[in-house]
Amino acid sequence: MRWSHLTESIPPDATAPVQQPLPGAVVRTFDTPGFAGMTFYEVRAKSLINKVAGEPRGVPFEYTINPYRGCTHACSYCLAGDTPVLMADGRTKPIAELRVGDAIVGTVREGSYRRYAVTHVRDKWSTVKPAYRVTLRDGTELVASGDHRFLTDRGWKHVTGARSGAAQRPHLTTGNKLMGTGRFVEQPKESPEYRRGYLHAVLRPEPDTGYRDPYGTVPRFRLACAEPQVLSRTIGYLRESGVHTAEYTPLGQRTGLRTYARRDLDLIGLLLQRPEERDAEWDKGFLAGVFDAEGSHTQGLWRIVHTDPELVEPTRAALRAFGFDFVVEDRRDPIGLLSLRLLGGLPEKLRFFHLTDPAVTRRRTVQGVAIKGAVPLHVASIEPLGLELPLWDITTGTGDFIANGVVSHNCFARNTHSYLDLDTGHDFDSKIVVKVNAPELLRRELASPRWDGKPIAMGTNVDCYQRAEGRYQLMPGIIGALSDWSNPFSILTKGTLILRDLPLLQRAAQRARVSVAFSIGFLDEALWRSVESGTPSPARRLDAVRRMSDAGLRVGVLMAPILPGLSDSEEQLDATVGALVAAGASSITPLVLHLRPGAREWYLGWLAANHPELVPFYERLYPGNRAYVSADYQRLVTAKVRRACRRHGLPARETPARDLVLTGDETEPPAATEAAGVQLTLL
Numbered sequence: 001m002r003w004s005h006l007t008e009s010i011p012p013d014a015t016a017p018v019q020q021p022l023p024g025a026v027v028r029t030f031d032t033p034g035f036a037g038m039t040f041y042e043v044r045a046k047s048l049i050n051k052v053a054g055e056p057r058g059v060p061f062e063y064t065i066n067p068y069r070g071c072t073h074a075c076s077y078c079l080a081g082d083t084p085v086l087m088a089d090g091r092t093k094p095i096a097e098l099r100v101g102d103a104i105v106g107t108v109r110e111g112s113y114r115r116y117a118v119t120h121v122r123d124k125w126s127t128v129k130p131a132y133r134v135t136l137r138d139g140t141e142l143v144a145s146g147d148h149r150f151l152t153d154r155g156w157k158h159v160t161g162a163r164s165g166a167a168q169r170p171h172l173t174t175g176n177k178l179m180g181t182g183r184f185v186e187q188p189k190e191s192p193e194y195r196r197g198y199l200h201a202v203l204r205p206e207p208d209t210g211y212r213d214p215y216g217t218v219p220r221f222r223l224a225c226a227e228p229q230v231l232s233r234t235i236g237y238l239r240e241s242g243v244h245t246a247e248y249t250p251l252g253q254r255t256g257l258r259t260y261a262r263r264d265l266d267l268i269g270l271l272l273q274r275p276e277e278r279d280a281e282w283d284k285g286f287l288a289g290v291f292d293a294e295g296s297h298t299q300g301l302w303r304i305v306h307t308d309p310e311l312v313e314p315t316r317a318a319l320r321a322f323g324f325d326f327v328v329e330d331r332r333d334p335i336g337l338l339s340l341r342l343l344g345g346l347p348e349k350l351r352f353f354h355l356t357d358p359a360v361t362r363r364r365t366v367q368g369v370a371i372k373g374a375v376p377l378h379v380a381s382i383e384p385l386g387l388e389l390p391l392w393d394i395t396t397g398t399g400d401f402i403a404n405g406v407v408s409h410n411c412f413a414r415n416t417h418s419y420l421d422l423d424t425g426h427d428f429d430s431k432i433v434v435k436v437n438a439p440e441l442l443r444r445e446l447a448s449p450r451w452d453g454k455p456i457a458m459g460t461n462v463d464c465y466q467r468a469e470g471r472y473q474l475m476p477g478i479i480g481a482l483s484d485w486s487n488p489f490s491i492l493t494k495g496t497l498i499l500r501d502l503p504l505l506q507r508a509a510q511r512a513r514v515s516v517a518f519s520i521g522f523l524d525e526a527l528w529r530s531v532e533s534g535t536p537s538p539a540r541r542l543d544a545v546r547r548m549s550d551a552g553l554r555v556g557v558l559m560a561p562i563l564p565g566l567s568d569s570e571e572q573l574d575a576t577v578g579a580l581v582a583a584g585a586s587s588i589t590p591l592v593l594h595l596r597p598g599a600r601e602w603y604l605g606w607l608a609a610n611h612p613e614l615v616p617f618y619e620r621l622y623p624g625n626r627a628y629v630s631a632d633y634q635r636l637v638t639a640k641v642r643r644a645c646r647r648h649g650l651p652a653r654e655t656p657a658r659d660l661v662l663t664g665d666e667t668e669p670p671a672a673t674e675a676a677g678v679q680l681t682l683l
Contacts, residue, residue, distance in 0.1 A: 025433075030471070038432060040468065045435040048442050049456065063456045065489075067438040067464060067474040078129065078391035079403055080143035084184045085394075086402035088118045090353050090364025092184050095392045095403070098124055101594075101627060105366060106398030107151075107407055113370040114151075114179075114407075118625060119397040131389040132159050134172065135381045140183035142404055145391055151179045151400070151407035153373050159382065178377040180406035181347040185354045193275075194285035195237040200272050201289025202234055204308065224293035224308070229359040243267050274314070283318040288356040290315050297363040302342040302349050303329075312338060322355060324348065347375055350405075377406060432468050439477025446485040455488040455513070465495030476501055483508035490515040492558065496536040496544045502551055509553060517556040518545055521591075522567035523576050530610060531563070531603075542583045549584025560591035562637055564621055564629065565614045568592070570640055577644035588650065590641040592629045595622050 026042040050064045081096030088103035098104070098121050106119035129145040136142075142150075146160035150172070161171040188194055202224050223234060243264045275282055290311060295304045306312050319326055325343040342348055346369055353364045393410060394401065400409050435441070445451060458464045458478075469475055479501055482489050489512070491498065498505075498516070508514050522528070523538045536544075548555045557580050562568050567576075573590075580588055595603060600622075608615055621629050628634075 041433045042436045043433060044437045045441060047445070048435065048438055049445050049451070063454050065442065065456055065458050065478065066462065067435050067478065068462055068466060068468055069433040078126070078145050078148060078393035079408070080131070081126070081390060081392050083142065083403050086184070088365070089361035090350070090366065091357070091361070092187065092354060095394065096126070098394060100124055103625070104396065105402050106396050106400045107371060108398055115371065116366045116369050117398060118367055119401070120627070121394050121396060123395040124392070126390055126392045128388050129391050131385045131387065131391065133383050133385055134159060134379060136178065137376055137378045137380045138182050140377065140404060140406070142406070143385070143389070149409035151409065153177045153179060156409055172379050172382055174379050174381065176379045177373065178379065178406045179371050179373060180375070180377060180402060181350055182375045182377055182405045184405050185351055187354050187357050188281065188284045191281050192241070193279050193281040195241060196271050197282035197285030198289040199234065199237055200274060201286050201311065202230060202293050203268070203272060227292065227360050229361065230292045233359040238268065241267070241271055278317070278321060280321070283321055284356050286314065287318050287352070288358045291356065291358045292360050295358070295363065297349065300369065302352070303339050305339040315340065324352065345374065371407065434468060434472055435474070436472065438474045439481055442478055443481045446481055446487060453485070453487055455490065456482065457490050459492035463493050463495055464491065465493045465497045469495070469497055476504055479504045479508055483511055486511040488513040490517070492517045492519065494519045494535045494541065496540045499544055499547060502548060505553060506551055515554050515556065516548060517558055519558045519560055520576070520580065521559055521561045522563065522572065523579055524567060524572070527563070527566060531606065542579055545580070545585055546583040549586070554586045555584065556587040556589065557585040558589050558591060559641065561593040562590060563593050565617055566611070568637055573637070573640045574644040574647065577641060578648050581645070581648040581650045585650070588641065588645060590638050592634050592637050595627050600627065
């Protein structure tokens with residue numbers, strides 16, 4: 001978002017350089033050693049209390065205050081909140097529902113082609129702007145601001161030309177051709193008919209061949225696929241349909257399903273019956289199940305290889321019902337299998353995946369596929385809607401994403417804005433935006449009749465007690481305003497500078513609920529100097545916990561990051577927990593290291609230089625671009641911490657406390673349980 005939307009209007013300084021990174025900002029550098037190499041951009045913000053968009057899982061607050069920002073975004077382009085964005089697993093999600101850390105699809109240039117690639121959401125925000133509707137000839141509709149850019153066959157173009165008085169810019173006109181696959185179809189609802197169609201495809205009656213499972217029971221059905229996602233969906237659908245006693249059992253080299261209840265056995269039989277008349281929702285579930293059981297998507301080819309002759313005709317009929325073109329391949333292999341191959345390239349494959357939603361996501365990837373101009377995505381019209389709408393935008397690692405089937409830009413970085421790139425984390429730490437009017441602005445917002453006194457979280461983006469606070473001293477005024485208005489708040493920090501404000505926090509705690517949380521992952525001083533040298537030492541943070549607890553404040557500890565192979569042994573965790581309990585921590589929340597883009601490259605480079613023997617271990621823990629360890633590993637560490645807490649007389653907290661401040665730019669692992677929490681940046 002342009003800072004002109006966030007800052008008060010300031011008359012331009014005629015003597016200022018033309019290339020001003022933040023128009024209206026006062027740019028400062030300081031010659032003190034603690035601020036060497038850092039630049040501060042002082043701005044007067046127009047608003048301070050931020051509402052968290054939606055209700056993201058694991059984020060127990062609605063409103064935040066961030067008096068400092070490690071970076072800003074020169075982006076003024078954005079999309080309607082319901083615009084579907086292509087996720088890395090092949091599904092779609094409205095842009096307003098995306099979360100920082102989500103794996104999505106962007107593009108990268110390789111030689112003469114631009115190809116689809118997995119990237120991650122690094123930031124997300126919204127604004128209110130005049131909206132335009134862009135309609136393509138295939139019926140695709142995109143609602144965006146005039147500043148948004150889309151990829152055409154002639155390069156990136158804005159939705160509209162420049163405003164009056166500004167330099168002209170490339171913009172869309174009717175007839176321009178956008179690049180991508182075309183509009184996404186709506187994903188199916190998991191209706192009862194959809195579930196029945198899916199179960200019909202993946203569950204097959206098992207004749208009594210004399211086989212008995214280890215319990216002496218005859219498996220009643222066999223599953224056509226043993227993929228974990230299929231097994232999970234099958235049991236889930238059976239339970240949602242009223243079957244409660246079904247469970248998996250070995251069936252030779254396959255997987256079977258058994259049940260002890262005659263009622264459940266009869267109910268499964270009814271669920272597997274094919275409807276007499278064609279039902280669209282049943283067909284969608286059936287095609288999803290057939291593809292999970294017998295489908296493949298490799299080297300750009302989509303196939304279903306039939307192993308059950310009874311499913312051949314229903315599959316063909318369902319594909320035809322939805323208008324898919326396919327060819328029948330008589331492969332004449334040793335067992336005479338027939339296969340169906342879908343035609344129409346990537347657009348038709350994505351239409352199939354979105355229309356039917358198979359469970360096995362690894363077969364839905366589009367990574368590496370070249371973007372070609374075969375789809376007629378020509379602009380039919382561009383029309384202003386005549387009103388301002390809430391619009392959304394994101395920052396990604398590739399600088400773009402796929403919005404409703406077209407390539408959408410999200411990085412408007414000019415040379416004077418090169419510090420906005422967060423790839424290495426260096427600029428995030430060295431270019432600091434300071435909202436110098438934060439205390440007075442907060443008092444004005446708290447006094448507004450529209451403000452209803454909801455809890456406010458601080459430390460949700462960057463640490464509000466970073467070194468810059470020592471010079472600008474914004475937090476005393478902020479705490480004083482919250483205290484005067486008896487507004488509850490919480491703070492997450494690694495900074496011991498918070499002790500300066502201890503009397504203010506005590507006063508505030510007498511008027512409203514106040515909670516403080518420190519991030520302390522380990523005690524090893526040598527390890528701290530190597531990976532977190534810009535933060536106060538663990539010993540100083542422990543002392544801060546002790547002093548604040550002695551002062552009567554409730555102080556929780558986010559035991560993060562726990563570094564695999566470096567600080568996760570039973571002895572190390574026990575020593576850390578013991579020190580935290582002795583310091584007066586009211587709760588301890590363990591969290592294993594997150595390796596998101598930016599932090600991942602920095603940390604793995606450091607690991608290779610300092611602990612090369614651990615690199616293979618990390619490659620197994622964080623395969624590919626995965627940012628999180630597995631849920632099993634997190635549970636293992638959590639169990640160690642839980643045992644240590646019991647030994648030292650404190651119950652371990654497996655989920656973050658509801659009043660514990662969580663950083664809003666973190667997400668839990670895709671397969672994680674609620675044991676996953678949040679960590680402050682390691683950089």
